[in-house]
Amino acid sequence: MRILILGGSGFVGRATAELAVARGHDVTVFNRGRRDPVAHVTTLTGDRLATGGLDALRDGAWDTVIDTWSAGAAAVGAAAALLSGRATNFVYVSSRSVYRWDLDAPPLAEDSPLADVDDPGYAGDKLRAEIATAAFDGPVLLARAGLILGPYEDIGRLPWWLGRLHTGGPTLAPGPRDLALQYIDVRDLAAFLLDAAGRHGPFNVVSPPGHTTMGELLDIANEVTGAHADLRWLPGEDIAAAGVQPWTQLPIWLTPETGYAFMHQGDVGKALAAGLSCRPARDTVTDTWTWLQTLPGGAPQRTDRPQPGLDPQIEAKLLGI
Incomplete structure (x- = not known):
């Protein structure tokens, strides 16, 4: 297939471009040219926020367009309109953040209530971008990704844990150990974007709930980084009571009060039925x-994005060392 990736050199875009090339597709990427490109792709350069920034896309035709944009919706709408009629399918990498933040909600499915379209933050940007894809005349897949981990991560969540465990010594581990986690490996997300292109509508693209646990994740991370860390498990309520911020200071981990059910208990039956596979x-x-x-x-x-991680002095105080 002829595939155009809007992005293609960072995290999700890079993993998708690599997989598409490995599968033998003809891959074009469009971005600002600030990072080394994936080998064997055609690179088009432009700034989507600048006047005339999409000029490099005014010619050409593709089977599938995959848009990884994560900021203001206008850029998504402009690309969808420009490429309408010159591409068969459009895939937008959205987010499960588009759902209404309701901590008492049951597992969120594709038909769950959505956030306020006027929300000025990330959720609003993603939801408005989904709406803007209506400018494309053809099937539009809305891939509502959850927590994304894996190689090329530029948010710093799993890399921070790996670095901390490699440093070793007494290490704060947020309990409970059996806290069920739900995430998507970026390469499994990339495979879904390519395989499901041509489908229409929203799909929650994340692993089934309980794909791993906080204990399993940190035990594996400690093992692969050299087993230098002495994991000291503390109850989550004690950590939160000390003022430590889940998700940012202790990445991946959340408490019931800070959105655990929202992030780690989503309904992914639709994506699994469409072929999603999680390593x-x-x-x-x-x-x-x-x-x-x-x-x-x-x-x-x-x-x-904020740099994640816990100050060593705060960690030591919590551990009593």
Whole structure:
């Protein structure tokens, strides 16, 4: 197939471009040209926020367009309109954040209530972008991804844990150990984007609830980084009472009060029926650590997202050391 990826050099876009090339597709990527491109792709350069920034896309035709944009919706709508009639399918990488933040809700499915379209934050951006894809005249797949982990992660969640465990010593582990987690390996997300192209409508693209646990994830991470850490499990309520922020200071982990059910108990039956497959947690953790070892400057970090991690002094105080 002829595939156009809007992005294609960062996290989700890079994993998707690599997989598409490996499958033998003819891959074009469009981005600002600020990162090294994936091998064997055609690169078009432009800034979607600048006047005339989409000019490089005014010619050409593709079977599938995959848009990984994560900011304001206008850029998505402009691309969808420009490519309408010159591409068969459009895939937009959205987010489960588009659902209404209701901590008492049952597992969120594709027909669950959505956030306020006027929300000025990330949820609103994603929801408005979904609406903007209506400018494309053809099937539009809305891939509502959950927590995304794996190689090329530039948010810093799993890389932070791997780095902390590699440092070793007494290490705060947020309980309970059997806390069920739900995430998607970026490579499994990429496979779904390619395989499901041509379908229409929203799909929650994340692993089944309980794909792994906090205990399994940290045990594997400790093992693959050299088993240097002495994991000290503390009850989640004690950690939260000390003022530690779930998700940011202790990445991946959430409490019932901070959105655990929203993030880790989503309904993914529709995506599974459409062919979503999720690799074991060990593969995700091991491959992310292997990738990190190739980066002399450390893990990349997006400037538009807060840098995750817990201050060592706060950790030591909580552990009583």
